[in-house]
Amino acid sequence: MFPLDKLLLMQLSTRWASVSLPHLVTAVKSRLRQVAFRRLAPHGISPQQYQLLMAISEQDGRCQGDLARCTWMDKPTASRILRTLQDRGLIRAEADPTHGRRVLFFLQPEAESLVLELQDFRRYMRENIEQGFSAEEKRQIRILMGAVMANLDRMDAESGGPASGSEE
Numbered sequence: 001m002f003p004l005d006k007l008l009l010m011q012l013s014t015r016w017a018s019v020s021l022p023h024l025v026t027a028v029k030s031r032l033r034q035v036a037f038r039r040l041a042p043h044g045i046s047p048q049q050y051q052l053l054m055a056i057s058e059q060d061g062r063c064q065g066d067l068a069r070c071t072w073m074d075k076p077t078a079s080r081i082l083r084t085l086q087d088r089g090l091i092r093a094e095a096d097p098t099h100g101r102r103v104l105f106f107l108q109p110e111a112e113s114l115v116l117e118l119q120d121f122r123r124y125m126r127e128n129i130e131q132g133f134s135a136e137e138k139r140q141i142r143i144l145m146g147a148v149m150a151n152l153d154r155m156d157a158e159s160g161g162p163a164s165g166s167e168e
Helices: 004-011 014-018 021-043 047-058 064-071 075-087 109-129 135-158
Strands: 091-095 103-107
Touching: 021 047, 021 109, 047 064, 047 075, 047 103, 047 109, 064 075, 064 103, 075 091, 103 109
Parallel strands: none
Antiparallel strands: 091 103
16 A cells, blocks of 8 residues: 555645645635534534534533634634524533633533534544544644644734634
């Protein structure tokens, strides 16, 4: 079997091998979203609802700002999606006893079976996206994508945006 880099070079069209990095990243994000929408449809949730629900399931009692940051959403989007999850009875909001204006979000018992199913979705996506990559290739991709994120954070900071990819 060929090493992945040779196999990829043989399979990639000239278009993908030569497109700009911003175009390629946008295409990958769009394709990932399309696949996620289709895979999540039977569960009745969107990719963004999935992200927030899983973040809450991993750590109950997170505030909206923390949830927005850890899912790379802006606060208004996170707020709208959290309201939808509340309306569906999947999460509940409680006042933070240590901070008068902060609201904390908790998973509802009704969501536990859905979260178990979504863990299977997460595993499927991770295994299949990483299929064919060696451990070293996955490490290199993570380092390179981290460098792209650092460049984007720098560019955003230069234009007055929030630092380090956080939404303030």
